Amino acid sequence: MSAVVIRQVRKSFGQTLIIDDLSVDIESGEFVVFVGPSGCGKSTLLRMIAGLESFEAGHIEIDGRQMNGLHPSERDVAMVFQDYALYPHMNVRKNMGFGLKMRKFAADEIETRVTQAADMLQITHLLSRLPKELSGGQRQRVAMGRAMVRHPKVFLFDEPLSNLDAKLRVDVRAEIKSLHQRLKTTSIYVTHDQVEAMTMADRIVVLNHGQIEQVGTPLALYRRPASKFVAGFLGAPAMNFIQVDSDKSTITLPTGERLTYPSAISGRADLGLRAETLTLAKPGDVVLIRGKILLLEPLGSDTLATIDYAGQKLIARLAGDFAGAVADTLAFTIDLSQALLFDLETGRSG
Numbered sequence: 001m002s003a004v005v006i007r008q009v010r011k012s013f014g015q016t017l018i019i020d021d022l023s024v025d026i027e028s029g030e031f032v033v034f035v036g037p038s039g040c041g042k043s044t045l046l047r048m049i050a051g052l053e054s055f056e057a058g059h060i061e062i063d064g065r066q067m068n069g070l071h072p073s074e075r076d077v078a079m080v081f082q083d084y085a086l087y088p089h090m091n092v093r094k095n096m097g098f099g100l101k102m103r104k105f106a107a108d109e110i111e112t113r114v115t116q117a118a119d120m121l122q123i124t125h126l127l128s129r130l131p132k133e134l135s136g137g138q139r140q141r142v143a144m145g146r147a148m149v150r151h152p153k154v155f156l157f158d159e160p161l162s163n164l165d166a167k168l169r170v171d172v173r174a175e176i177k178s179l180h181q182r183l184k185t186t187s188i189y190v191t192h193d194q195v196e197a198m199t200m201a202d203r204i205v206v207l208n209h210g211q212i213e214q215v216g217t218p219l220a221l222y223r224r225p226a227s228k229f230v231a232g233f234l235g236a237p238a239m240n241f242i243q244v245d246s247d248k249s250t251i252t253l254p255t256g257e258r259l260t261y262p263s264a265i266s267g268r269a270d271l272g273l274r275a276e277t278l279t280l281a282k283p284g285d286v287v288l289i290r291g292k293i294l295l296l297e298p299l300g301s302d303t304l305a306t307i308d309y310a311g312q313k314l315i316a317r318l319a320g321d322f323a324g325a326v327a328d329t330l331a332f333t334i335d336l337s338q339a340l341l342f343d344l345e346t347g348r349s350g
Contacts, residue, residue: 003028003186004049004154009058011044011210018044019055020210028063031180031187035197036207037233042190045207046156049188051075063153073103078147079156082163084139086131086146092118093127096146113149120179121145137168144179155180157189161196173200194234198222206230224340228347231272231340237304239340240278240314241270246341254310257288259334263341265350272340272349275304275317281331289314289332293324305330 004026011019019041026032034042047053049060051072060067067075086095096117097110105113118124121141131139140160147155157176161169177200180187191197197204198218206213206221206229214226218234225231231239245252246269251261253271263269281287291307291314303322306315307330316332324330341350 003030003063004188005061007058009048009055009060011048011053011055018210022210022212024205024212024215026186026188028186029184031189031200031202032205033189033191033197033201034205034207035191035194038192040207041210042207043158046158046188046190050077050079050156076152077154077156078150078152079158080143080147080160082159084143086139086142088131091128091130092123092142095131095142096149099146100149117145117148136164137172140164140172144176153186155185155187157187159191176200195236198234206233226349228270228272228342231342235274237275237315240273240275242273242309242312242314244269244271251341253288259288259336261336261341263350265341265343268344270342270344272342273334274338275315277335277338278314278316278332279335280318281333285333287331288334290329293326293328293330296324296326
């Protein structure tokens with residue numbers, strides 16, 4: 001059974017349509033990430049699941065029970081917010097147990113649940129501290145613990161790492177994923193950060209202007225994006241695009257080379273190439289891309305090179321010990337088996 005079912009929901013703020021006839025199923029125990037640019041509707045959709053936002057059409061089910069009209073407290077979900085939302089005058093123990101106290105749980109049951117969650121999150125030594133005495137990462141763990149003690153059917157995460165510095169985001173990201181692997185609780189996570197989406201999700205739901213662009217595993221979306229939007233949004237660096245001419249059997253590059261490439265697209269199109277599909281040419285190789293280096297970004301394990309190809313900027317992933325310099329000319333072959341073609345008008349892959 002799907003843990004969360006969203007069917008044809010529609011949400012507007014005044015005359016502005018935010019969510020447009022959206023449907024998706026989330027299976028029990030899945031970790032699903034809603035990802036997309038700011039304003040795409042992902043946080044609004046999460047708040048609709050939580051019962052914090054109403055909607056004009058459609059319905060939402062959790063564990064087979066329709067949620068329309070139910071108060072948030074009746075939905076058996078727990079939400080972790082971006083700003084932690086801790087009570088400043090309560091210590092960690094009281095913050096974590098407050099929701100259970102309001103629901104009239106016995107004191108010994110509250111203490112048991114708080115202790116178990118604190119032990120799992122390694123914050124037992126913080127239970128007597130106030131929020132102002134905690135770091136950002138510690139506050140986020142407390143917020144997670146407060147959600148955990150509820151033993152909810154669904155965890156909802158609304159951009160929980162946005163207020164953390166880069167290193168701490170990586171650490172807490174790993175903790176959330178590890179926690180899910182232990183608890184197996186259905187989790188829905190909202191972010192605009194595609195790296196978070198790629199590293200954490202069992203499946204990703206890519207949203208754009210209130211509609212679903214594509215749903216799939218991180219690897220499937222990375223390798224076979226259904227649209228230029230998905231291809232450009234997922235992946236670091238983003239996919240390269242080269243405008244080409246296609247006649248359904250061959251494509252012609254801007255510099256005149258013709259390549260065999262069967263496709264349903266005829267006319268002008270965008271050839272999509274990941275940075276790793278551009279390989280430095282060796283003697284005897286057929287050179288398809290040639291351009292001057294505009295920028296080099298050494299990352300240790302590899303180096304990203306931005307080149308000027310026929311007036312277009314392309315990024316290639318090179319070896320970490322690459323010894324070239326800006327203004328050098330590089331020659332590349334292309335792995336066409338990893339290339340994709342996108343219709344110039346619709347943006348859909350073909």
